[in-house]
Amino acid sequence: MKEKLVNAIADMNEKEAMHLAQTMLENGEDPQAILDAGSEAMARIGDRYDAGEYFLPELILAGDMMRQLGDLVKPKLRAGAAQRKPFGTVVIGTVAGDIHDIGKDVVAFMLDVNNFKVHNIGVDVSEATFVDKIRELKPNVVGLSGFLTLAFEQMKKTVEAIKKAGMRDQVKIMIGGSIMNEEAAEYAGADAYGADATTAVKFAKSWTGGK
Amino acid sequence: MSEKSPQELYQERVKRCLDVAALKVPDRVPVFGPYQLYPYTFAGVTLKDAMNDYALAREACHKFQDYFQPDLDFGPILAYPAPAMELLNIKWFKWPGHGLGNHTMYQYVDSENMTAEEYDEFIEDPSHFIMSKWMPRSFPPLQGLSDWPAIRRFMWFGWTGGLAGLASDSVQEALRNAAAAGEELGRWFDSIVQYADEMKAKGTPQLYAAFDWAPFDIIGDTLRGTREILMDMRRRPDKLHEALEVATRIFIEYGSGAAGADLPYCWIWMHKATRNFMSDEQFKTFYWPYLRKGMLALIDKGIIPVVYCEADVESRLEHFADVPKGKVIYHVSTTDMAKAKSVLGGIAAIAGNVPNILLLSGTPDDVRAYCKKLIDTAGKNGGFIMDAAVMLDEAKAENLKAMINFTKEYGVYK
Numbered sequence: 001m002k003e004k005l006v007n008a009i010a011d012m013n014e015k016e017a018m019h020l021a022q023t024m025l026e027n028g029e030d031p032q033a034i035l036d037a038g039s040e041a042m043a044r045i046g047d048r049y050d051a052g053e054y055f056l057p058e059l060i061l062a063g064d065m066m067r068q069l070g071d072l073v074k075p076k077l078r079a080g081a082a083q084r085k086p087f088g089t090v091v092i093g094t095v096a097g098d099i100h101d102i103g104k105d106v107v108a109f110m111l112d113v114n115n116f117k118v119h120n121i122g123v124d125v126s127e128a129t130f131v132d133k134i135r136e137l138k139p140n141v142v143g144l145s146g147f148l149t150l151a152f153e154q155m156k157k158t159v160e161a162i163k164k165a166g167m168r169d170q171v172k173i174m175i176g177g178s179i180m181n182e183e184a185a186e187y188a189g190a191d192a193y194g195a196d197a198t199t200a201v202k203f204a205k206s207w208t209g210g211k
Numbered sequence: 212m213s214e215k216s217p218q219e220l221y222q223e224r225v226k227r228c229l230d231v232a233a234l235k236v237p238d239r240v241p242v243f244g245p246y247q248l249y250p251y252t253f254a255g256v257t258l259k260d261a262m263n264d265y266a267l268a269r270e271a272c273h274k275f276q277d278y279f280q281p282d283l284d285f286g287p288i289l290a291y292p293a294p295a296m297e298l299l300n301i302k303w304f305k306w307p308g309h310g311l312g313n314h315t316m317y318q319y320v321d322s323e324n325m326t327a328e329e330y331d332e333f334i335e336d337p338s339h340f341i342m343s344k345w346m347p348r349s350f351p352p353l354q355g356l357s358d359w360p361a362i363r364r365f366m367w368f369g370w371t372g373g374l375a376g377l378a379s380d381s382v383q384e385a386l387r388n389a390a391a392a393g394e395e396l397g398r399w400f401d402s403i404v405q406y407a408d409e410m411k412a413k414g415t416p417q418l419y420a421a422f423d424w425a426p427f428d429i430i431g432d433t434l435r436g437t438r439e440i441l442m443d444m445r446r447r448p449d450k451l452h453e454a455l456e457v458a459t460r461i462f463i464e465y466g467s468g469a470a471g472a473d474l475p476y477c478w479i480w481m482h483k484a485t486r487n488f489m490s491d492e493q494f495k496t497f498y499w500p501y502l503r504k505g506m507l508a509l510i511d512k513g514i515i516p517v518v519y520c521e522a523d524v525e526s527r528l529e530h531f532a533d534v535p536k537g538k539v540i541y542h543v544s545t546t547d548m549a550k551a552k553s554v555l556g557g558i559a560a561i562a563g564n565v566p567n568i569l570l571l572s573g574t575p576d577d578v579r580a581y582c583k584k585l586i587d588t589a590g591k592n593g594g595f596i597m598d599a600a601v602m603l604d605e606a607k608a609e610n611l612k613a614m615i616n617f618t619k620e621y622g623v624y625k
Contacts, residue, residue: 057441
């Protein structure tokens with residue numbers, strides 16, 4: 001039944017997936033098995049996204065199915081379930097002045113699916129908050145997102161603030177957003193520009209030795 | 212060179228911009244003014260002040276236009292009227308002084324203002340849905356409109372209860388608040404019209420005669436919200452298709468305002484069309500057919516759709532090519548222009564795509580070199596309009612000046 005559940009989620013058959021999960025719980029199966037099925041399905045969804053078979057709608061729907069599964073099993077879950085050690089920690093946010101979040105959330109989701117510990121710190125994030133969060137969470141990678149052209153300057157300010165706080169050497173910084181490019185990354189003083197979530201994952205893995 | 216009168220300049224610019232759309236080789240490559248925050252930045256005015264003081268916004272746009280002299284002008288319409296927005300307390304917007312800094316472009320807050328269960332209500336009577344559900348959710352001071360009676364039931368003896376409903380305290384209060392906001396909006400529109408008249412007197416046409424939104428975005432932007440509509444393509448495709456039919460009729464109504472204008476450009480904001488948002492299959496199922504149908508209806512009215520893509524649309528070019536020849540302009544943003552020209556050349560004019568980062572961090576020489584390449588490839592035999600890739604917030608004035616002046620010199624067709 002677990003394999004069926006994996007398939008249902010990965011194939012975007014939401015109703016079937018929820019029905020299967022419910023039935024598994026009623027049959028007394030381990031709630032952890034349902035979450036494992038979810039993770040397995042997410043990996044498959046990630047692969048299909050990389051392959052250009054799935055797009056944003058599928059990622060959002062997948063995220064929503066995971067949320068529903070979580071709501072379903074959490075009350076029955078035992079504490080202390082074993083977890084894989086993440087490749088690294090990522091702090092990601094949309095820079096100050098910009099409140100666009102969809103692209104950033106997809107990147108956060110894909111990093112999460114690919115075994116990173118992701119702290120998505122939201123939109124309109126000031127340089128000071130980025131600095132505080134980096135100090136507090138000690139990430140390996142920082143993701144700066146921006147949709148508006150004002151983000152060119154704000155990303156630059158943010159990188160400068162990180163430098164000023166003496167933490168530039170501790171983190172790799174990547175930027176993304178529809179009008180961003182290599183030049184914008186250079187202007188901001190970031191390490192890389194990623195055109196999509198897949199590239200962001202690739203960078204994060206290359207910087208942390210994740211495979 | 213003899214000095215042209217403003218009337219001559221105006222006619223010349225209108226002709227140039229009609230010719231380029233019709234794929235007749237114009238006298239030279241037209242150049243748009245890439246607007247948004249930049250005119251106010253250039254004039255030294257904060258967006259907050261421009262949104263609150265309509266005369267100041269006009270003045271800033273005059274200053275920008277006088278100095279840079281692009282062929283067409285957006286004017287102060289993108290400096291939305293803050294006083295009206297405050298009266299309405301819009302839920303799905305943030306603007307300077309309301310969640311954003313004084314000189315930051317206002318932004319839309321993605322939100323769901325039509326639930327999945329409300330599709331039928333919208334499809335059956337969109338006006339009543341907008342009035343009684345969307346308006347109160349968008350504008351809290353208009354909460355009373357949730358008691359708005361359905362006008363479709365006013366006939367025969369329905370008028371008795373209907374009119375009584377209109378007189379209820381809640382509806383009356385909402386109408387008073389709506390009228391106050393409406394009066395403020397009237398002052399703003401007066402300012403927009405005044406500016407357009409002043410610009411015409413100086414010889415510059417306005418870039419838009421109407422604004423429009425693709426049917427998919429009409430449903431996705433402020434009704435369902437982005438996340439919800441993207442999932443709806445899988446969860447409830449049939450309902451979405453029905454709603455898109457309704458939205459297409461609304462699209463045609465919005466755009467039809469451009470009919471009969473000197474330059475009947477209908478500026479269409481395209482929000483969720485790129486590969487970042489959906490697959491090609493989804494695009495050709497849910498997005499493109501409705502937009503195309505709507506555009507064809509506008510073209511029948513003599514209107515020129517200008518589709519502002521706002522992102523790389525290389526993967527959509529083959530679809531874009533399926534329109535009547537010489538009737539549409541695609542503003543293709545960061546798309547590879549050689550590719551765009553090879554697919555759309557002889558079918559539709561293309562506009563763009565000077566990188567915004569280049570206008571900010573490059574030099575005038577860099578800009579000129581980029582524009583030369585654009586004119587040589589995309590501009591070959593007409594069908595091309597010079598512009599920034601996306602609307603401009605920040606730039607160096609000398610770079611923008613270089614883009615515009617170089618186009619005027621090098622972009623002449625001989």
